[in-house]
Amino acid sequence: MRPLEHANFLNMLRWLSKNRKATLLQHHGLIACEVNLEKALWLAHEVEVLAQLYLTTLAITDPVPVLSDEEIAVVLEKFKTYGLRIEE
Template sequence: MNRVEQSQQIIDTCLEMNRLGLNQGTAGNVSVRYEDGMLITPSGIAYDQLTEEKIVFVDADGKAEEGKLPSSEWRFHQAVYMARPELNAVVHNHAINCAAVSILNKAIPAIHYMIAAVGGNDIPCVPYATFGTAKLSEYVAEGIANRKAILLQHHGLIAAEENLAKALWLAHESEVLAELYLKLLATTDNVPVLSDEELAVVLEKFKSYGLRVE
């Protein structure tokens, strides 16, 4: 896709994220890998006010195109792309259940086999750092190294995938798992989880499972 098409896909993803109840207001941000950098949502503009011209290109050195202000979180988007060359899209949001689990500073464990969609047996929670900082980007790079979705303590969720459709799908699956986990925590301190052995089987099956979007 060319830049205009990718920019429109970013906008469509943002609007769908809000429609699904995964985000609100100007919170969250979305990007795709593009040329030697990325295209990312701008800072402080409501999603329903976005146009293709407002999407910002940030190069590999972190320099935004002149006259445009990228999302304040552009650094951790860049960190994801550097850590995971095979992933081409990042969705970040403040989905209620994911944010709630992040405030508890808990990983979402293997309560359901769909946890395998993130590439491991949990959705880890990386330590808190002020939004937009290099320190937060460092934590993100560490957390995303072997997972496709991570929680940010006292903040929200990052989901990364091959393309935007898959990244949004993964963000939605992660929010469902977070909601389920919170409901279980309300009933017991000893939440049952699947074994590592069973998760290994599921992870192997997931190599050919998931949203089929090219």
């Protein structure tokens, strides 16, 4: 990798680490950024599973339905009280 390409790549990684947790790079693949390796691997696996789900859904409908920002906000609010809660 030439010095300019290396510098651009490092700048892109810095931007990603501040603005995204994962991204797919054309001709390169997935980059997952987290606080430690275990979490980064979990995130990478999660993105791979979601990509597989997306491709499977494309076989049924194109374009794949996407939730709006408002719908995402509702889902995130519901997740706050979803699942098992253990009282301490």
